[in-house]
């Protein structure tokens with residue numbers, strides 16, 4: 001049946017044993033070793049439609065791959081069909097309209113490079129090899145979420161191939177229900193081939209302040225970091241992160257790899273304004289060491305890449321906090337010494353600002369807009385045995401923090417496993433029911449099931 005697909009397919013079809021097959025099936029998470037039956041490297045919407053028709057003829061499970069950076073490996077289903085968008089990486093910027101058209105195989109680095117040529121940017125994530133597609137469809141949290149909102153809050157339109165092969169445009173005035181669902185509902189509703197984003201003036205030079213405190217002072221450091229980020233204006237980005245100090249030149253040799261808590265403050269305006277952001281943290285609790293510098297925005301976006309090398313073993317869970325209370329901080333500080341891998345880390349993203357100006361109902365994004373922090377727990381290890389230990393460490397911390405969580409929600413993009421009850425909880429009953437109705441309209445057969453799956457609504461009431 002592959003011969004029928006070959007007729008008119010413009011991209012590359014890779015079968016097990018073909019040159020390039022192993023590279024094409026590899027994903028970020030080294031835990032995933034899936035062998036798809038077929039990888040269809042698509043050059044445009046017509047190839048995507050043809051691949052979907054092939055899946056229908058053969059009954060193959062469908063996975064959709066943007067950057068291949070998801071923890072779950074859902075993009076490359078075992079013995080299934082991969083609709084691989086990675087050849088589609090063109091980003092076109094209209095600097096006057098402040099818009100970018102971004103093909104769905106682009107990485108964050110591709111999008112940043114194109115937009116920064118014009119001193120513009122849109123919120124993306126913090127590891128530059130991540131795919132724009134998966135990140136955006138789940139939400140998109142990064143350095144700019146306080147200044148510009150989530151990636152989805154800046155989406156203007158999307159070109160989508162539906163499960164039945166139709167090619168449509170979704171925007172506020174075209175397929176508005178699909179448009180709502182795409183902004184947070186993940187890959188459930190179709191294959192997006194192009195995103196259109198609104199852009200904002202950013203950089204090209206921004207300001208970074210990184211203050212590190214040793215883990216023994218984690219409780220005090222987290223309180224200081226909380227107080228500082230709770231007072232930030234919109235024109236600053238931040239991350240509070242428990243991690244081992246990297247082996248970078250700015251880290252004094254004796255502190256390299258030391259377990260630390262860091263406050264990373266990004267100023268989007270002047271060096272003077274940024275110095276005023278950093279000073280209170282330094283004065284409240286003198287750091288073990290610090291690094292304050294101006295930095296190109298594109299370098300900021302790549303600064304953490306070494307913490308997440310391709311092929312590393314990884315697991316992740318997350319929750320939202322209305323505040324980083326003293327009680328929650330005490331739980332975190334008590335858990336920190338329990339990790340086994342020096343690569344495991346806890347990145348905490350301060351929200352607020354533009355993120356909080358969008359209402360909960362405006363998009364399908366499941367996180368509460370009133371939450372002040374998105375708390376991510378990452379087990380990262382060089383081998384599977386160490387990962388198993390830190391997976392337990394992550395699960396233990398996640399359980400211990402439940403009493404302080406804003407809601408039962410967690411960020412779908414930080415899920416390493418898609419347990420049905422967790423996916424439902426990520427959206428909450430009302431949003432999940434609305435998504436399920438839209439799913440029933442656009443993908444009644446649940447062709448796009450390899451993801452944080454929304455089950456198509458039936459006439460039966462949704463189970464809770």
Ligand SMILES: Cc1cc2nc3c(=O)[nH]c(=O)nc-3n(C[C@H](O)[C@H](O)[C@H](O)COP(=O)(O)OP(=O)(O)OC[C@H]3O[C@@H](n4cnc5c(N)ncnc54)[C@H](O)[C@@H]3O)c2cc1C
Pocket residue numbers: 027028063064065066067068069070071073074075085104124125126127129130131132133134135136137138139140141142186187188190191192193308314413414450451452
């Ligand atoms: C180390 C690391 C750091 C991260 N940092 C951040 C961060 O700072 N901020 C943040 O918000 N997230 C972050 N993430 C999470 C990231 O957003 C998700 O893993 C996201 O799914 C990755 O997208 P991708 O396209 O690379 O992934 P893929 O594995 O290619 O795709 C993931 C899923 O997205 C869907 N999908 C992908 N492309 C399409 C498409 N074109 N059309 C329809 N559906 C599609 C599919 O369901 C697919 O299974 C991080 C993840 C990792 C591993």
